[in-house]
Amino acid sequence: MSSMELNAGNQLGALSQKGQLLASVLQNETTDGININKRPRVGEIIIQNLLLICGVVSIVTTVLIVYTLLNQAIGFFNSLAWLPARTLTVNSSIERVAIPNPIDATSTEISLVTEAGELVGALQRIPYSEGQMIRIGDEIMLVQSVGRRAITVDRGTEGSTATNHEAGIPIEVLISNPIRLGEELSATDNQIALQTVGTLPFTVEQVIRIHNEDMRIIEVAADNTSITVERGYNGTEAIVQPSGEAVMASKQPSLTEFLTHTKWQPQIGEFGVLPLVYATLMTTIIALLVAVPLGLGAAVYLSEYASPRARSTLKPILEILAGVPTVVYGFFAITFMTPLLRGLLGADNVSIYNMASAGLVMGVMIVPTISSISEDALSAVPRSLREASYGLGATKLETIVRVIIPGALSGIIAAFILGMSRAVGETMIVAIAAGAGPASAINFLKPFQAGETMTGHIARISGGDLSYGSIDYNSIFAIGLALFVMTLILNLISGFIARRFREVYQ
């Protein structure tokens, strides 16, 4: 190394003791020059990329969620429910009686007692039995149970719609006639003789199944005695079918049916998600009725009235409320809230499983969510606005109601919506306390009745032994997709409002 270079780095030449110490240890460090060239920092690059991968995991999670739900929900809409094909005819041997009282579209109980207090049509006893199908007007109902004076029915079955009925319309009893093969079918025969009563419920292109063999209908004979089919459809094997074999008809869920029908029982071909949605909305609304006033009130108190000391003790208590596992809330609902409601309103009016109890407890659960976000919004309202209001002679309450709450409104609304999203997605409370029956009747506006929510249904179905590929398995993903879309929209709205709110004061 030239002496010129040594001298040039002038403190280096007369290098301090410290410089020599450094130089003695560091290999690439030179006392005679300075190297500021770019270094290949491989470790840095590897770490940076590892960190980027970590960051991408969350995107992958979202992609997986969307993929899972879409993929399996499509599976649901492509799956078929197989039901014994049958025709319905009126059983004329049972006497027709007229309903004595009008029936409401949502009522499941049909009273057969006249004003005089006797059974209609001078009957000795109610002539119907459990499991029978009856028809009132155009609506078909399934008899669930028979009492001494009334029957309980499942409304709007067989694809009919539950409607209001005037008094005096007759009740017809229906017989279900299974459709069977009329004679043995060879492996090649396309013409199938059928044995049943009434008009065949088949359409051209429909797929039917007879003992593991699928067939596509090409023609339905006008006299309702036979059909022409394409044998061995869908890759199934055409086999010899003995006489009397039952014919199964397929039913595929459609998006329209999913979104508009009012009955959910995929195993028997009822694909309307609405009852689950209604129950979800019902519990959510009850929860919000509790959580919105309580959450906002608590937020106002903490932000405007509480001393710093009171705040620092009260806020953690609210946070404990947020940290309690939801299954514990569920336990609370069923062991405390439900008996309380039954005690207050009478055990006859409140079912053991009911939406009100679940909703009320869920309301308590989301109070901390609403109060903490609202409180942030309230305390973000600038001091100058408060002072302006006080300066005009407003009382504290007037300042809060007319200045501070409107000033924080978007933040508060964002909190409400977020709370709503939590209530919609909450599972355990409703799974434990709201009811777990196949949701068929719409219990909208009947908060003290049982009602299975979307989440509750998913939990119940997947809690049992679920075989992949069954229509039940696929159906929970369709519900999950609907749930995901609902909460996503709510979260996006909440985020949007909250962002706009932030822009106002910054």
Next chain:
Amino acid sequence: MNYTVSNSNKAVELKNVSIYYGDYRAVKDVSLDIERNKITAFIGPSGCGKSTVLRCINRMNDLVPGAHVEGEVLYRGRNLYADDVDAVEVRRRIGMVFQKPNPFPKSIYDNVAYGPRLLGVKDRKVLDQIVELSLQQAALWDEVKNDLKKSGLALSGGQQQRLCIARAIAVEPDIILMDEPCSALDPIATQRIEELMKELVKDYTIVIVTHNMQQAVRVSNYTAFYYIRKQEIDGKEIRWGELVEFGKTKQVFDQPEQEETSDYISGRFG
């Protein structure tokens, strides 16, 4: 050779340096030379870009998203903004002391040993010596030698700033950049730092940004005066900083060539 050493007395040479934040040009066309083993002061009103220029000398502005530099910053004959220059290596040669004392939330010892450790010094004895020498250079050793394990944050403001200086010189930098190092300190602490700077300049080149003109007069050999320019474009006011005057401190303060300089110095604005 990967390195060249200029035989002139220039430590750093700025040639037509403009600094941008995104599309906004914060500083325009600064050219000046910083002499070795001298103290150069940057003065000027707030927002004139003096700190920005200081930070561009050790590429601290790289950390600000969207910041970039046009022109050349020559250090030992090489443009610091050339593609083949490593910003991390630059910062190791050109150290920095900040406006607010910012010791790490660690012991005094660990604060000073941080730089050498980054360079890979592991030998405890070597570290001990470096720490002691650096603290002595920063005139802090006598005050802290008995409690090196104490947190750096437990020191007084002036001590913290001297600790930061000790930390900066522990890696034997060429140049120390000081960004208003005394603005958060009381007069006595300020005086100690000023004395320390006069001592350190024997070994290092120092560039200091200061708000305090008296300080510039007291400590610096050269002074660069920056000022804010304004222009109206399409109804919008655009502001940027420019170097107005640069020269020996005595000359800049006693016989300023530019009117803005004399106005600013005499306190007519700024």
Next chain:
Amino acid sequence: MIEEGVFHDSIVKRNRRGKLWSRFYFGSLVIAIVALITLFLTVIDQAFGTVALSYVIDPATLADGRPLDQLSNEELADILTNNLSAGRARIVLRDNVIVNYNADTYTKQPIQELLQGRTFDSSVGEKTLGTLSVEEVGNILGQNLSTTTLLDIVTTEVIQEQILESWPLFQTLFNYNQIVAENAEKHPEGQLQFRSWINTRFLTTPMATEALKTGVRTALLGSLWIIAITIFVALPIGIGSAVYLEEYARTGTRSRLFNIINNIIEINIRNLAGVPSIIYGMLGLFVFVRLLGDVTQGRTILSAGLTMALLILPVIIINAQEAIRAVPYSIREASYGMGATRWQTVSRQVLPAALPGIMTGTILGVSRAVGETAPLIVVGAATFIVTDPSGFFSQFTALPIQVYQWTSLPQAEFRYVAAAAIVVLLILLMSLNATAIILRNRFSRRLA
């Protein structure tokens, strides 16, 4: 012109209204707190109480009135010898001492082979299980089992306790006479006893079909396993994401595309935090249980842990981001100014300083994972298992799952069992949070 009196009235009214509403605001908070207290009281009410028990043999008659828990091993073994049939005694021996046996051959194997490593009289070594007398079985039991286990066997096999009815704690405390009256009327043979549903036995025994015998051991271990996997997966990824977003994505010059990606990651994390937990369960069911079934072997602890990790990832990331953001920028500047690289700055300055915050956030996330039930139900918690989880590929159940299952059972006694499980769950959560606070305090003291 307003009259003085009118003005005065109005301000009085306004102030009165203000006072009323301030009471409402305070009241809302009080209601929330009362709800919390009621919740805890409900749990405690159910976790303890009085039970009416019936016995096949009254424990008081077994040892001449001495309390059973004061008896020695030999005395307990004698009770078994005197009260068990030979067949029953052999089954007790098989299930409690032999434990691991080949179901096809064990009846033909000699005792010395079956009881390898255990204590037994050499005289019985050649015999088979079927030829052992009751006394011999009793001796072996007495020599090999702990007093607690023997006491357990006496309780279940000889005394055969059965719950006739149970009453909660507050009724026991405040209305005991009614319980006595009710019991006398309904169960003349019932013996009233105070019972803490949460007890050591409950903690250490696996699940059983009877409320008196069931325990949370399997569920507690399952929960711990799942937490371990969750932390192991979510913590590094979560901190990594947060560091990336705060330290790498925000600074330096970057291309437009890069900024867009970073923004998408940010928004995405916010939205993920709002996805209902049951949806994560469905993700776990489809992706971990089915698609990756070869790796995870289906409905296993591993699948559950991975699902939970994804669930709490957003919580950890958001909290870690906040903790990192709270580290003063001056510390980074100082480090970079010394010639530190980005990773050196992050690993030596930013992360240590942010650590207390990151840990608090992590524990918040983990607490959430501990209490989450819905995703585990969907992923496929086992409805009934009695074996301890032994690894990643064991079937699992977890504490909240047990709470759910016991709450859903129709028998009233299981409510009490569920309450006891809730107490265990809440204690687990509290100890997690306490750990967080202690760790945070210790670290912040070190950093100060």
